Amino acid sequence: MTSIANSSIDGDWIALGQADEIAEDQGKAFTLPKESGELSIAVFHHQGEWYALEDCCSHARIPIVDGPVKDGCVMCPWHYAEFDLKTGAALSGPATEGLKTYPVRLTESGAIEVRL
Numbered sequence: 001m002t003s004i005a006n007s008s009i010d011g012d013w014i015a016l017g018q019a020d021e022i023a024e025d026q027g028k029a030f031t032l033p034k035e036s037g038e039l040s041i042a043v044f045h046h047q048g049e050w051y052a053l054e055d056c057c058s059h060a061r062i063p064i065v066d067g068p069v070k071d072g073c074v075m076c077p078w079h080y081a082e083f084d085l086k087t088g089a090a091l092s093g094p095a096t097e098g099l100k101t102y103p104v105r106l107t108e109s110g111a112i113e114v115r116l
């Protein structure tokens with residue numbers, strides 16, 4: 001997991017890392033400071049697109065970043081709930097609530113940025 005300092009914040013967009021740090025069908029977790037603790041975001045690279053979701057399964061509040069990615073979904077590595085990478089919707093149990101998603105973009109230099 002990579003912690004991001006406040007100095008990485010540029011307007012509404014926050015630089016998290018470089019795209020080449022995340023292989024196809026893999027995720028990487030980043031933590032950001034917030035008023036009450038930290039916010040953990042999982043960034044996934046899948047089929048040439050980038051997705052950012054809260055890194056906290058809605059079933060038992062455990063990170064999802066290391067779950068397998070397939071067919072537009074990430075599967076929680078703990079009890080196998082599936083979440084839509086684009087919308088965060090829970091597609092299978094035991095999770096019944098979706099995950100928050102964040103807009104994500106790449107800069108010309110290959111930096112991954114999210115907007116909170």
Ligand code: FES
Pocket residue numbers: 057058059060061062076077078079080081093094095
């Ligand atoms: S912690 Fe994710 S499905 Fe249970």
